Structures are given as C-alpha cells and as structure tokens.
Amino acid sequence: MPRSSLYDRYQKAGSDYQAHRAECGQCTDAAHCPAGHPLYETWARLQDLYLKHFRR
Template identity: 45%
Template sequence: MTKQPPDDLYLRYMAAFRAATAHTADCPACQAGQDCAPGAPLHERLARLQDAYRARQAKQRRR
C-alpha cells in the first residue's frame, strides 16, 4: 500500500483553525464575537479555507 501525499488544503485549513482558536482563547473581543484587528484576518482565513474544503468535499461526494 502506497502512502498518499498530504492533503495541502486540509493541512492549511487545520493550521488556520489552530491559529484562530489559539487567538480566540486569549482575546476577550473575539470571544464575544467581535473580531479584533489582529483576529479578523485569522478568522477570515479560516472561513475561506473551510469554505474551500467543504466545497471540495461536496464535489467529491457528487461524483
């Protein structure tokens, strides 16, 4: 059995999740649902990557 290469999109999605989660854990504004200046790009990146990953998953299920 050959090992498949890592899924780059999934790895980037999980890295963005970890970054956003770590930031939110220490940021009262983000915890209240109000993105702060440093947190907004982290959450936006996570949302974009999550959308891309879910879209790809949905496309693969339709095949």
C-alpha cells in the same frame, strides 16, 4: 519544503484562530478584534474551499 495540503492549511488556520480567541478578550462569535479578524477570515475561506471538495 513541500507545499502543505489544503486540509493542513485549513487545520492550521483553525488552530491559529482558536489560539488567538482563547487569549483575546475582545473576540466573540459575532465580532473580531483587528488581529483576530484576518485569522477568522483565513480560516473561514480555507474551510469553504475544503468543504467544497465534498460537494462535487
């Protein structure tokens, strides 16, 4: 299977985080539950990497 592009991985991470957030009563904009924290961190890291390409 071909490797996903950075954009695809960034979008999937965002979707995964948003799906979790919609169902989680503990996650807020300022704090994340133990399950939501790694989802948010992955999304934020991939977003930073993706946007870095436009700043060159």
